Amino acid sequence: MQRNPSRADFPPPAGADPLRVVVADDNPVVRAGLTALLTCREDITVVAEAADGRQAYEAALRHRPDVILLDVRMPGVDGITALPHLVPLAPVMMLTYTHEAETVRDALRLGAGGYLVHGEFTTEQLVRAVRDVGEGRPHVTPGAAKALLAELRMSANAHTGHQLPLVEGQISPTGLSQKQSTVGQSTRSRFHLSTREAEIMDLIASGMSNQQIAATCFISEKTVKNHINRIFAKLHSTSRSQATAKWLGVV
DSSP states (O other), rough: OOOOOOGGSSSTTTTOOOOEEEEEEEHHHHHHHHHHHHTTTTTTEEEESSSHHHHHHHHHHHHSSSEEEESSSSSOOOHHHHHHHHHTTSEEEEEOOOOHHHHHHHHHHHHOOOOETTSSSOOOHHHHHHHHHHHOOEOHHHHHHHHHHHHHHHOOOOOOOOOOOOOBBOOOHHHHHHHOOOOHHHHHHHOOOHHHHHHHHHHHTOOOOHHHHHHHHOOOOOHHHHHHHHHHHHOOOSSSHHHHHHTOOOO
């Protein structure tokens, strides 16, 4: 039988100050679940819950939290509408079921420090993301990154007339090697990535695992790991989510 996580499962970092968090979601079950998960940590305190953007704003003014978890679709004032008003008060991480490209793009442009899609992260990853966003390190889950990457490529295609190979759940290694997008070329130049490194970074941003990247590029997983280490060094990143955010130009 699966047990519920306890505080002992997620010990706080030594010397870390407790994070004060506001959870905003119109679903009371989701709010209660997130609150229960986060309060398993000794270094995280949920100081308020909110059912819409207006309540989130009022709670942020009252409690001055370190992080705000914000749903996108809520009755009354939705998350995207409230976001510009919340960002000056605290780092905001979108936590939602929505990974539509337009919504992801708007949220990141309006200042969200992260974008997590339900079902794409574990409890441990959620806890880590909350602390990272509170410290200014972005987090974007694979589904959100993939949607945004697809939109960027489609935009590049419209300007260049190229047909880039981007299929749901699959990227053609041959086509990707032959036709890098305008977005990819400029980003590759900015970070001084090789063609192969840029290709692998595209696949990371699309949500592929090391094993999937190895199969797509016809190389070993060890070679993939070596490439990723070099990519992370060039992008000054320590995780896939940070590298993806920089690669997509959201930080």
